[in-house]
Amino acid sequence: MEHLGLSLALFGAALAAALAGIGSAIGIGVAGGAAAGVMTEDPNKFGSCLILQALPGTQGIYGLLIAFFVLNKLGLLGGAGAVALTWNQGLQILASCLPIAVVGWYSAIWQGKTSAASIQMISKKPEAMGKAIILPAMVETYAVLALLTSILMLMGVQVG
């Protein structure tokens, strides 16, 4: 049982990177479908479509960021070797990963849907690009808040 703490913490890092990554993949996929549809009509919209499609991608990066944060905290990056962790500390790290894992997952999917709708919007009104970017960004707010929560929680957990 001596490695349970480490396993729990790694499980948290895995959840953060995996769930947020899945969410971003779905979100970008949904937006990409809409972008491809718009570009069949007007290939010149590639630039604006790409920006809108990229918006739901940040959750995956936030998840990765938290995963790296955890790995760094555990001493698994570089040759230093893992720090000793009680199962309680491991569970705390797992809990800290949950906000970005769950919120990243869902918010990226919904942000992708909003991005897809925004892409449809700029196909009819290219001049509304500013508004089209803001709508998906409204969804991302909650991913940013979750990221912040995860970071603050992780910083609070004492290890080693």
Added chain:
Amino acid sequence: MGVARLKKAELYYHKSVHEQIAAVLQESGACQIISTSEETFTPPADIEALIAKTDEKLSDVRYLTRTLTPHYVDPVPALDRMLGERPDVTMTELEELAAKTDLKAVCEKTRETERETGDVRVKLSEARMNVSLLSALSFFPYPLSVITEGTRTVTGLTGTIKAANISGFKAALGDFSKYKDDSELIIAPYDEKAQDVYAAVIYSRAIEPEIREVCAKNGLSLVEIPASLTGTPDEEKEKFTASVSELEAKEAELGRKMAEIAQANVPTVQKLSDYYNSLANRYNGMASSDETASTMLTKFWVPAEKADSLRQSIEAIGTDIELTYSAPAPDEEPPSLLNNGDTVRPFNILTELYSSPKYRGIDPTPLLAPFFWIFFGMCLGDAGYALVVCGTILWVFRKYKKIAPGVKDFIKLFLFCSVSTFIYGVISGSFFGNFIDSFLPPLIPLKNALMLVDPMTNPMQVLGISLLLGVIHLMFGLLIACYDKLRHGEFIDALGNDLSWFLLIVGLCLYGVGLGGMLPPHFIQVGGGMAGLGAVIIFIYAGKGEPNWFKKIINGFLALYGSTSYLGDILSYSRLLALGFGSAVIGMVINLLGGLAADIPYIGWLIAVVVIIGGHIFSIAINILGSFVHPLRLQYVEFFGKFYTGGGEPFTPLTLSQEYVNVRS
């Protein structure tokens, strides 16, 4: 500063000079023609004739652009073109070019080539189809004329059949004992798994109906062979294979011809496209003019500061012209043109992306500019990234001298913001993430000496700063709303809607900070007093105009409950910490990966360099997007929510079309 003052111009002129007038108005780029709202209005006949003539030319230009552009190889890279590397021409030069260019002839040549290409393609696809059909029929030993023409007594048919049905089909034909010798079944070589197998039946004409019935019953689906095929399949195939390669050569030849036409004509067509589009804009704009038998009247808006120079250029045309300027009437809603100095102008785009202000409204651009500048800096927050962005932009400005003003302003926005990014990067100790700590240890003391905040070890400090900036931003918004209401004489609303909340929130903040011991204790009383006063005003104001006392009280409490939305607004600024943190940690991760890669023997350093450079470029791109979008959201949602609705009509002057060339005056 703010929304430019406009004048309403009424221009009366003799019909003989209407083309010169139109040209002057358009080339000034400062006149928005006021279009008529009367439904029964008919444009002056002279102008309608010009529109019709231009439309005819435009349809040729559009046809050529659409057809030739895919064949055209632009010697100027697309990025250079976007940054203004395009031919410089004057309208006079364009006019001369238009006069000497025979668009009809180019169109004719293009259409001819297009038609020939189409014909060749039809023939080619026919020939290819025949080749594949003939390959499938290669099992057939006789000339195909047996099937396509037949002899006096014998004819035949071909089709495909499922492998599983073949034995049944054979048996059914065999059962025709009476006709056994009058038919022959030939089946292509096949294996048992094959889906569709080619088969041919040759039979006496006398039994045609019976044979066709047997074929239909056994699932033979007929394949028509073109009547022109008469030789054996192999002979015919050889013929068509030769014709396919011949046609392919011809198609390639026509493609080259099209490319030649494109290369020779597209630059001219692009110039003419701008020319005729300019003319179309011009005449469509002038179509709102009123006319009498010999005069015309055009009304337009012009910025007050350009009114005099415009008058000079118009009066230079002739003497039969009368131009009067007047201030917009109170019931008129002129378009709005943002008029800001060099420092604020790059931020105009942020306001315009939301919605232009009303003509008599407040221009929020100078108000949001400093906040956007700071917020962007905090979100990107890296001195190294700032240097890269700044260096790239300065290089672009040095290399490209002809960037269009709008594009240049947008790039300048990032140049300005790279300064705040650099400052915040220095005071938060971020240079390409933790590059200094990882790879340049001698510089650590310098970095630490300049650091004022440390989000990595003390995030609460930066969170506090973010939220404080949020409070300042929101309160500033409330004060602007208050000022705007006072300007219009709405004293009660200013007090109840804006000032009261200002008192409540600032009071609460002072109270809290006082309790926390960060300010002298009498701030607790001052803050408490302000907050109490604010709350009382909000409570009373919410019940205003409600006769029922009970409802008055309910409304009052509901209004106070609205303070939760302020809480949400303020917490929203925590994203400044989170995004700044995000860029710092992504940078850190990249350096870490680079460091790990460096341990790989022999080529490790190379991989490390690639990882670090590529990673940071990616990080800059993704973080700029976030650092643009999120501060913008803080302006649009939190800040504008307090005082700004926009809703103005943007000023859209009559201008020259400059899609492909720069038109100089």
